[in-house]
Amino acid sequence: MNYIGEHLLPGQLGHFFIVLAFVSSLVATFAFSKAANSVDPADEKRWKRLARISFGIDFLSVFFVFGTLYYIISAHYFEYFYAWNHSNRSLDTSYLLSCIWEGQEGSFLLWTMWHGVIGMLIMARGSKWEAPVMAVISFAQICLATMIIGLYFGDVFIGSNPFLLVREKFADAPVFARPDYLSLAQMQDGQGLNQLLQNYWMVIHPPILFLGFASTIVPFAFAIAGLWKKDFGGWTRQALPWSLFSAGILGLGIMMGAAWAYESLTFGGYWAWDPVENASLVPWLVLVAGIHTQLIFNATGHSLRATYVFFILGFSLVLYSTFLTRSGVLGDSSVHAFTDLGMNTQLLIFMLIFVLPAFALYASRFKFIPHIKKEEETSSREFWMFIGALVLFLSAAVITWQTSFNPIYNKITGQSTAAPEDVEFSFNKIQVFVAIVIALLTAVTQYLKYKKSTKEQWIKKILVPTVITAAITVTFFVVSGLEYDKKGPGFQAAIYLAFFASVYAVVANAAYIWAGLQGKLKAAGASIAHVGFGLSLVGILISASNRKVLSHNTTGINLKFDERSKEKPLENLTLIKGLATDMGAYWATYQNSDSTSKSGTISYYRVDMMKKDSSESFTLYPNLIRNTKGQEGFSNNPDSRHYWNRDIFSYITYADNMDNREDTTQFVNHSLKVNDTVYYSNGFFILNKVVPNPSNDKYQFSPTDTALMADITVFSKEGTQYAARPVFYVKDNEARYMLDTVFAQNIALGFSRVLENQQIELQVKESSRMVPFISLKVYEFPHINILWIGIILMTVGFGMSVVYRSRQGRLKAINKQKQAA
Template sequence: MNYIGEHLFPGQLGHFLVVLSLIASLIATIAYFKSAQAVVPDEAASWKRIGRIAFIIDFASVVVVFALIFFIIWNHWFEYYYAYNHSDVSLEPKYLISSIWEGQEGSFMLWTVWHGVIGMILMKTSKKWEAPVMTVISFAQLCLATMVLGVYIFDLKIGSTPFLLTRDQFQDAPIFQRADYLSLQSMQDGRGLNQLLQNYWMVIHPPILFLGFASTIVPFAYAIAGLWKKDFGGWIKDALPWNLFSAGILGLGIMMGAKWAYESLTFGGYWAWDPVENASLVPWLILVAGIHTQLVYNSTGHSLRPTYFFFILTFILILYSTYLTRSGDLQDTSVHAFTGSGMNWQLRLFVAAFSIPALLLYIKRYKLIPSIRKEESTYSREFWMFIGSLVLFLSGMFIITATSLPVINKIFGTNFVVGEDREFSYNRIQVFVAVILGLLTACTQYFKYKNTAKKEFGKKILVPTVVALLASVAISIWGGVDYDKYGLGFLIAIHLAIFANTYAVVANAAYIRIGLKGKLKAAGASVAHIGFGLMLAGMLISSSKTSVLSNNFLNPLNFGPEAKEKGVENMTLYQGVKMDMGKYWVTYVKDSSTVKDKKIFFFVDFESKDGKEKFTLKPDLIKNTKGQEQYSNNPDAKHYLHRDVFSYISYADKMVEGPDTAQFKSHIVKVGDTIFYSGGLMKFDSVTVNPNNEKHKFTSNDTAVMANFTLITGDQRKLGAFPVFYLEDSQPRYVIDTVFAQGMAVAMGPSDKEGYFNIGVKESSRMVPFVGLKVLQFPFINLVWIGTVIMVIGFVMSMFWRIRLLK
């Protein structure tokens, strides 16, 4: 059948280029391998030229493939399933970019493009290490190319193509029996982008994170090259700038993800020990451990064996985190994970193809790797740097083991869990890691390599120690850090960690002056340590002092019997009604909803009770096109230098679709009687004949009766209700009174029983627009973000310093 309106050429070109990149990366792998193995220089050079040409072709192919995916999405060509499944016509241009990496195929291509960029740079800079290093990177490109191949060999599917046509995905759908199916209404729009990704951080976070992932192949490739060529220490200095870059960019990517979680997710913070968060953190911890042992080797010749192990393990863990994310094994325990796509066998093979040969080569060469047997002094810098690396490694192993429990349970049929309170299960261990790392970060630079005079060390470290102690005691006493949810022991650990990381900041700042004589160009390590200390201190203080401002014991929303605490952590705000929220008066002013809107902004005014500040927050709800939840919510925050006021909509009447089906319930009562309703009781106080007030203007010639009710709510508040019944032209008329705060309407009418009235009561959540608003306060949250930026700057400074030393 000749289908009308399809744009097939971009897909055909894309398929061709994916195959071309596969072939080119295979040729590059073989050519670079032959070059690395060649003994004759001319033969090595010849194979190297072939490898370069093939890799350039591969790089050009993947860049064009990536551009074609975006081109298809940008033009809303929904004949392609990738565009149909991951985008729609309402998306802003920046979110059309995010649509690329919502799917597995696009994120694999992003990773492949970054590998290509890194490979192009290494071809110019790695010199004698080019052939073995580029062999590893070319092989990685080959593996990644298979992930987007999308072909079948008999019944075995290899990869998943981003150029699959929608009609091929849904072959049996009746609409695709029509040649003009693209003109049908159902094909005029796509399924849209996951609502959690419709945040500006998700435009910039994935590219940075995937650059971090891709960059970890460089220390791995250099380590493999060293083992392969038996030049065990020759690569160390060449690789160090790359390793520092990788640690900096991966750390930045991880924390940008934390910022996205803070601004887009509603778990009330920036880190929830989510399995996929953990899977990205652990390789960074191991990489940083490897950098420190690498520095030790540079200066003393110690710790080369653990350096190899850490760099090999870093990339293996990157691949393992890829498996965890994409296999579907974590889809029930992580908000980040992809669902299963039938590629599990490929993902496992991808991990095995790098980890098994690398570990076997490491084991085979282990005894050949130079190792100094001399015992290190406890007053030497290398001793404590190694201890710090070991702590990072053990911390990472604990996290990845706990994170892998869903996979372990799936394989062995077990039922291991980290604990009912997942966050505390991690925090009770990691808080002590923070103590140890803070102390080591503070003190280690004051030691010299090999040995340090005790008096000299004590003299230099004394002032920073006293200053840090005084500062941390001040924070503990006047900072209000009294987080006692898990008992006194955990609270003490928090205060110890605050001291340790304050110590790290103060001691490293002092070291720039004392140890480096103010030489900032060489101060990259100290700057990174200052940032790391600030970041950990910010995490400790902001997390332990986080408070719920929207405590609501008056009219809590009903989140079910298993989530009673959620009800009292959400203020129920009725539109136009000013509510008391402790420090603030809060008013739900309006919303931006229209019939066609997928995103609804809620305008909430905050006014401090002292009258000194007013601001408006605009949290929003996005109607889901994917997933089980009907709506997703994006928070909004008011940022101060020392705190954030963070808000999100947990519920809104706009989430309920369809007409209001609530009915009036009739009560035959007389004055003095009481009517009970779900939220309290109504006392029938009196009747007013022909009321004349601000609301009603009846005269003695009219026939009107107003009932006067006092409502006593469940929280003992007293409210009024005043329904009216009257005759006009001998026809009965009813004036219903609405008690918005109780979601209630009250009507009054006559009764056949003398002295009694017919009172109608209707209870409905649809009486007036309302929202459930949760408001949190994060003190000193900016320390986390400022610390992250300073840490990354420190890594960059160190990278450029090492490049300068190489030259």
């Protein structure tokens, strides 16, 4: 059948280049492997030339696939399932990229693209390690290409093709029997982007995070190359800048995700030990452990075996996290896991095809890996660096177990074993001690020397930073302190100790830059990263421990939240439109809501905040985004007021317009004279008088008009009085009336007509549905900027270390060439 209006060429070209990427990566893998095993330099050169050309074709093909997919989405070609399922016409242009990585196929494509960039950089630099390292990367490109190739063999399929047409996806649907199906209303727009992804962080966070994931293959590939070529320690110096880059960019990506969670999710913070968060954190912890053992080996010859383990595990855990987040295992336990695409077996093979051979090769070469039998001195820097690396590894192991056990056990057994009631505390009670140990080691270890240190010299160096830290800690607890005491004195004491250790890490590393490095910033990357790490811990401890709920319910209006919700009614303040409401140190007034998107799916709520002493006022605009993906629901996008020393963080927990049910409550008629009383469910009201042709702040009638206003006072059971002024008038020889609503009491009053004997008819309606209101959650996060400053410094420190170690490597290579000449 010839379908009308389809744009088939982009999809055909896109799929062609997927196949080309797959074939070229196959050739590159084979050719790089032959080059790595070649004994004859001329053979090596020929194979390497073919391999480089093949990898270059793979690199260009992947970029063409990415560009084609973006073109299809931006052109709104909804005949393609990917565009129809992940985008719509109302999306801002800035979110069109997010549509690509909302789906699994797009995220695999992003990962593949970064591998291509990394591979091109490795080839551009060139070295004796290029061939074996690139063979590993090219093999990863083969595996990733199979994830999007979309080949079908009967009921078995390999990968999911992003260029699949809607009519191919739903081949049995009767609508596709029509050649003009694209003219139908349901094909004029797509399903839209998940509301959680409609945030600017989701435009920049996934590319950075996937660059971090992709970069972990480089230290892994160097480790495999060392085992492959039996040059067990020769690769570590050249790989060091790459492992530093990987840890720095992956850490940045993780914390960008935390910033997105802080701005877009409603668990009231930046980290909730969500399974997907943990799946990205664990490889980073292991990678950082590997960097420290790598430094130990480069300096002393110790810990090479551990370095192999950590780098092999680092990439293996990236693959494991890929399996967890894409297999559907975490679908019920994480807000941002992918759904099952039916590729679980393929994902499992993808993981095992790297992990099993890597560890098999390591086991077969284990006894040949250089190892110094003499144990490190306990007074040496390398001993305590290794202890720190071991603690990081154990921390990663515990997080992996806690994250994986319930979902995988439930998936295998079909049971529904519940997670701990307080998930966050189940992690915090262990990881707080990890933070203490790592922060203390970060502070004191660099003051030790490699090989051996004298106790007297070490104490002399560390004494001043220790005294300064103690003074800062005591001052802080006298002036402010940490207010977290919900889990008992033991955990509170651990938090206090963690604060001291974190400050110690900051002070000791800053002092080391000044005293130990004599202010040489070029070599201070590690210390700056450690300062950033310590500041991050300080920011976490203060902002989490001293976080305050400002929106304590003072109105007596308690909303009943869904049973699955973690919201506490007494921590959510209900604001009636236009009514200033007591919020501790502030008056909060909900002014209005406004839809700013073309489709009306995003509603912003204006909340004016004014301090009771009138010293400050500001406006918050939290919003709700209606889900357009087929099921009902809303995403709450918070809004924050930023200060140098705190954030006021707010989000909507409920709004009257979230419920689309029709209001079926009826008006009840009452006949009454002046001074008569009518009772309603929460009090009564009195008709004070009837005013002809009123002219006031609400109505402007002239003496020649025909209008009457009922002056009514409403008395609630709580003793509060409200004024109501409904109006009856005649216009164009037609009797009309205007309601007046007392929102705080959920009643509407209408002066509907004049009766005999000086009576009037009032219509009264009680309904919570007609009252414009929102339920607002407001937190204060003190000193949260310390966390973000710490993250920036840590990333800068990693970057400085990459540059410094790269220059060191180049200088050593030049010196070797000179010596050889």
